[in-house]
Amino acid sequence: MVIAALNGHTVGGGLEIAMAADIRIALKGNFQIGLPEVALGVLAGTGGTARLSRLVGKAHAMEIMVTGRKFSFEEAQEMNLVHDLYDSMTLDEFRQDVLDYAGQFTLPLAAAKAIGNIKRSVQSGIEIPLEYHLALERELQSDLFQSEDAKEGIASYVERRTPRFSGK
Numbered sequence: 001m002v003i004a005a006l007n008g009h010t011v012g013g014g015l016e017i018a019m020a021a022d023i024r025i026a027l028k029g030n031f032q033i034g035l036p037e038v039a040l041g042v043l044a045g046t047g048g049t050a051r052l053s054r055l056v057g058k059a060h061a062m063e064i065m066v067t068g069r070k071f072s073f074e075e076a077q078e079m080n081l082v083h084d085l086y087d088s089m090t091l092d093e094f095r096q097d098v099l100d101y102a103g104q105f106t107l108p109l110a111a112a113k114a115i116g117n118i119k120r121s122v123q124s125g126i127e128i129p130l131e132y133h134l135a136l137e138r139e140l141q142s143d144l145f146q147s148e149d150a151k152e153g154i155a156s157y158v159e160r161r162t163p164r165f166s167g168k
Helices: 013-019 036-040 048-056 058-067 073-078 091-103 112-125 130-145 148-158
Strands: 003-006 023-027 032-034 070-072 084-086
Touching: 003 013, 003 091, 013 048, 023 073, 023 091, 036 058, 048 058, 070 073, 073 084, 084 091, 112 130, 112 148, 130 148
Parallel strands: 003 023, 023 084
Antiparallel strands: 032 070
């Protein structure tokens, strides 16, 4: 999982980089986000047009890019461009909040192989017909059911305890 932590103005190329991440979280503040490239007579050409439309939908993406307007992190969260906003008081606190958030996706608390397969299914599935996506999902699930982590996850559920995943 790639997490982009936004702690200031996130415009142009900075937003294009952030959109390549799986999850975007931001520090609350008087910051702006946007793709203002149209004011330079160009487009957001390092993944901006492709990623923004997939993340927020065609209508929002078109409006954001043709106007070049910048907007708040709160508005970005409303359209699911930013997943969460943090009220951290200092940059060090925000950094720790980000690390704490990321901890839920790492061993031993999370089944890393399952997270990887989820990411693969979601990213690949958007590009292929539904029936192929469902076949891919079945293949990935079958692979996971053979893993030690799946056995641990099911056993911990039955035993009503916290799982300790190994990544195997």
